[in-house]
Amino acid sequence: xxxxxxxxxxxxxxxxxxxxxxxxxxxxxxxxxxxxxxxxxxxxxxxxxxxxxxxxxxxxxxxxxxxxxxxxxxxxxxxxxxxxxxxxxxxxxxxxxxxxxxxxxxxxxxxxxxxxxxxxxxxxxxxxxxxxxxxxxxxxxxxxxxxxxxxxxxxxxxxxxxxxxxxxxxxxxxxxxxxxxxxxxxxxxxxxxxxxxxxxxxxxxxxxxxxxxxxxxxxxxxxxxxxxxxxxxxxxxxxxxxxxxxxxxxxxxxxxxxxxxxxxxxxxxxxxxxxxxxxxxxxxxxxxxxxxxxxxxxxxxxxxxxxxxxxxxxxxxxxxxxxxxxxxxxxxxxxxxxxxxxxxxxxxxxxxxxxxxxxxxxxxxxxxxxxxxxxxxxxxxxxxxxxxxxxxxxxxxxxxxxxxxxxxxxxxxxxxxxxxxxxxxxxxxxxxxxxxxxxxxxxxxxxxxxxxxxxxxxxxxxxxxxxxxxxxxxxxxxxxxxxxxxxxxxxxxxxxxxxxxxxxxxxxxxxxxxxxxxxxxxxxxxxxxxxxxxxxxxxxxxxxxxxxxxx
Numbered sequence: 001x002x003x004x005x006x007x008x009x010x011x012x013x014x015x016x017x018x019x020x021x022x023x024x025x026x027x028x029x030x031x032x033x034x035x036x037x038x039x040x041x042x043x044x045x046x047x048x049x050x051x052x053x054x055x056x057x058x059x060x061x062x063x064x065x066x067x068x069x070x071x072x073x074x075x076x077x078x079x080x081x082x083x084x085x086x087x088x089x090x091x092x093x094x095x096x097x098x099x100x101x102x103x104x105x106x107x108x109x110x111x112x113x114x115x116x117x118x119x120x121x122x123x124x125x126x127x128x129x130x131x132x133x134x135x136x137x138x139x140x141x142x143x144x145x146x147x148x149x150x151x152x153x154x155x156x157x158x159x160x161x162x163x164x165x166x167x168x169x170x171x172x173x174x175x176x177x178x179x180x181x182x183x184x185x186x187x188x189x190x191x192x193x194x195x196x197x198x199x200x201x202x203x204x205x206x207x208x209x210x211x212x213x214x215x216x217x218x219x220x221x222x223x224x225x226x227x228x229x230x231x232x233x234x235x236x237x238x239x240x241x242x243x244x245x246x247x248x249x250x251x252x253x254x255x256x257x258x259x260x261x262x263x264x265x266x267x268x269x270x271x272x273x274x275x276x277x278x279x280x281x282x283x284x285x286x287x288x289x290x291x292x293x294x295x296x297x298x299x300x301x302x303x304x305x306x307x308x309x310x311x312x313x314x315x316x317x318x319x320x321x322x323x324x325x326x327x328x329x330x331x332x333x334x335x336x337x338x339x340x341x342x343x344x345x346x347x348x349x350x351x352x353x354x355x356x357x358x359x360x361x362x363x364x365x366x367x368x369x370x371x372x373x374x375x376x377x378x379x380x381x382x383x384x385x386x387x388x389x390x391x392x393x394x395x396x397x398x399x400x401x402x403x404x405x406x407x408x409x410x411x412x413x414x415x416x417x418x419x420x421x422x423x424x425x426x427x428x429x430x431x432x433x434x435x436x437x438x439x440x441x442x443x444x445x446x447x448x449x450x451x452x453x454x455x456x457x458x459x460x461x462x463x464x465x466x467x468x469x470x471x472x473x474x475x476x477x478x479x480x481x482x483x484x485x486x487x488x489x490x491x492x493x494x495x496x497x498x499x500x501x502x503x504x505x506x507x508x509x510x511x512x513x514x515x516x517x518x519x520x521x522x523x524x525x526x527x528x529x530x531x532x533x534x535x536x537x538x539x540x541x542x543x544x545x546x547x548x549x550x551x
Contacts, residue, residue, distance in 0.1 A: 011054050011125050011149075014068035014117050015045075016110050017090070018131035019078060025132060025155030028483050029172070030452045036180045038081040041088045044179035045069070048128060051178065052151065052170065053321050053348050053367045063346065067122065070113060072106040107135055114139055118146055125149055132156055140165035156480045160423055160515050168367075173476055174322050182453060201244065202259075204236045209256040212273055213263055220316055221266060221274025225469040227253060249465040266314050267327040269471040270464050274314045300335065300342060301354055307331060308369070309357040318362060318370035318378045321347060406430055413530045416523055424511035427474040435534040436468040437475065438497040438504070450489035452479060481507040501532040 019038075026034040037044065049064050071085045075094045085092050093113075095104040110131070117124055127143055129136060132154030143150050144165070152166040153175055163169055176182050208231060215230055216222045222230070227249060231237045237244060246252040253273060257263045264276040311327065312319050325347040329336055336342065341350040351361060351369065360377070362368040368378045406428065407414035413431075421428040429437070440462040444455055456475045463470035482489075482500065485507045489495065505528045512519050512527075519527065 011064040012122060013048075013064055013066045013126040013128055014114075014124050015048065015066045015070065015128045016068075016114060016130070017071040017085075018106055018110060018129075018133060019071050019073040019081070019085075020095075020104065020106060021131045021133055022153065022155055023078065023081075026176075029155070029480065033176055033180060033182065033452070036182060038078075039084050040180075041071075041085055041090065043181060044175070045088055047179040051325075051346065053168070054126075054346060063349075064126070066128070067124070068117060068120075070110075072109055074104050074106075107133060110136070111139055115142065118143075118148070126151065129153070132158065132162075134159040134162040137162050137165050156484055157511065158425075160425075171322075172480070173473065176453070178322075178326070204234065204244070205256055205259055208234055208237070209259045209263065212253075212256055213260060213275060216263070216273055216275050221272045221314060223272045223469055224249065224253070224270045224464045225467050227273070228465060228467055248461060250461060264310075266311065267330065268315060268319070268323070269473065270460070270469055276310070304328065304332070304336070304342075304350075305355045305357060308351075308354065309359060312359050312369050313371045313374060315371075315375075318368035318375050321351070321361075321367040321369060324369055410530075413526055413533075416526050417530050419517070420508065420512060420527065423515040423517050424508065425477065426508050426511065427470075427477055429468075429470065429474065431530055431532075431534040433463070433468040433470055434501070434531050435497070436463050436466050437470050437478065438500050438532075438535055440466070441475070441478070442495040442497045442500055445489050445495045446493065452476075455479065478504060481511070485510070497535055498532070501535050505531050 023034050023038055026037055045066070049066055052064070054064060069088070069090045070093060071090045072093045072095050073079075073082065073085075074096060075082070076096055082092050093109055095106040095109055097104055110129075114127060114129075117127070126149045128151045129140075130153040136152075137159075140150055140152070140162070144167075149167045151168040151170060152162070153170040153172075154162065155172050155175075158169065170179075211230060211233065212222065212227070231252070243249060243252045246255055250271075254265065257265055257273060262276055264274055266272050266274050307328070308324070311324070328347075341347055348361075348367065356369075358373065359369055359371055362370060362378045370378060404414075406417060410417075410431065417428060420426050427434075437459065440459045441455070444458050444462070448454070448458075456472050456479060459475050460470060460472040463475075482503050485503055487500075487503045492499075508527055508531065509519060509524055
């Protein structure tokens with residue numbers, strides 16, 4: 001067997017696909033996801049090779065090459081998809097049912113093939129496993145023992161042990177959006193064209209934009225969930241309907257930002273508005289380094305460096321490479337393609353070719369970019385939650401909640417809520433925010449039915465408009481968890497927040513059992529109080545930041 005290269009020019013990879021597991025998981029989320037996965041493997045295979053990050057320690061700029069492609073499939077149920085994978089140069093291994101309950105031999109076939117591949121004559125740096133089956137945890141640990149990297153795609157809930165065993169976890173959201181190419185649908189409703197704004201409306205927008213500049217802290221800006229409270233300072237806004245005719249918080253804010261060159265939208269989740277220095281000001285004597293970063297020179301790589309510095313330095317916490325890659329493509333549009341990243345091959349390779357202006361790259365899964373002057377180095381937990389929480393250690397029992405809004409307002413719930421969040425990834429939200437999430441989820445399903453991408457985006461935007469800083473990842477966690485509980489949205493209309501909340505509580509308790517966290521009856525009641533305590537059975541809830549806006 002050849003020895004590994006210290007700095008490989010190509011990441012040599014092997015791909016193992018548990019077709020049944022991924023296909024059924026995607027089908028439960030949205031049939032269109034499953035259809036795209038099963039009938040167009042060439043698309044997501046290209047994404048794996050050319051765009052998925054190679055964020056592994058000791059690996060410099062490199063292009064991934066998938067040398068082994070194997071797909072394990074139940075021929076009795078999914079034989080119709082076999083030709084699509086054969087056409088994409090996969091070896092398709094038939095794994096028919098062996099028991100009366102339909103259990104196949106996929107797991108043992110995959111395990112044997114993965115272990116055999118460790119001894120291939122060509123050294124394999126990386127093993128990519130598309131399966132959410134936690135039974136593969138020992139295999140991942142064996143790969144780590146042999147100093148091999150691994151990337152895992154899991155559709156739906158990921159057990160903590162499985163997640164901790166993999167080097168790179170491909171999120172379902174990332175796979176659906178980037179690999180399958182399924183984009184999120186925009187909100188419906190007519191829009192005002194900026195060139196059709198009346199003089200009176202323009203005056204209101206100018207005053208509102210000036211106020212946003214005042215309240216946006218120079219370094220951090222203002223979160224989207226805080227914007228409605230600012231807008232309500234203006235009588236014209238309070239008396240209007242449909243967000244001054246823009247039909248959503250996001251569209252109205254985009255119109256305000258467009259009226260000032262010293263404001264910008266920072267693409268995080270949730271997004272926010274921050275100050276930006278006009279390009280002409282950056283050239284003036286005494287301009288700050290931040291101002292200079294907003295002056296984009298003609299060279300494309302210099303432009304990317306300036307944009308990167310501004311975006312990351314303005315973020316409250318380290319930013320994932322996946323978020324940055326998506327934001328960069330959206331910002332520069334046709335000038336930057338995620339097919340070749342200006343010839344670098346991968347986004348990580350492009351970053352390594354840029355002048356990062358003091359920014360640092362972190363190999364912590366899923367890969368981060370951060371500003372050491374403003375951010376603590378990512379340690380996994382802190383980076384994902386946007387706060388400098390120390391990583392939990394085995395000798396910390398019980399886990400102590402950080403001193404945050406939940407601990408300040410609900411000191412009796414925070415310790416357990418934090419422990420549950422740490423061990424199961426259940427969103428660490430205030431009870432008020434859970435109430436908003438569940439109400440808006442029920443409202444969206446009753447109005448337009450359930451479709452994962454549209455539902456998660458619309459509910460996220462509505463929560464933000466109501467003043468609840470709920471991220472789309474939080475909503476996806478709830479939707480996927482309810483799906484795995486067997487909950488079927490819209491089967492018993494109208495959908496009710498209380499029924500959704502009860503199902504979410506049961507799912508949370510089940511996740512705790514899976515994580516070997518045994519809850520007492522009192523603790524189960526605390527979980528219910530945390531998730532459903534502010535979910536009033538009767539009556540219409542007011543927005544978190546004041547009276548309702550007519551929209």
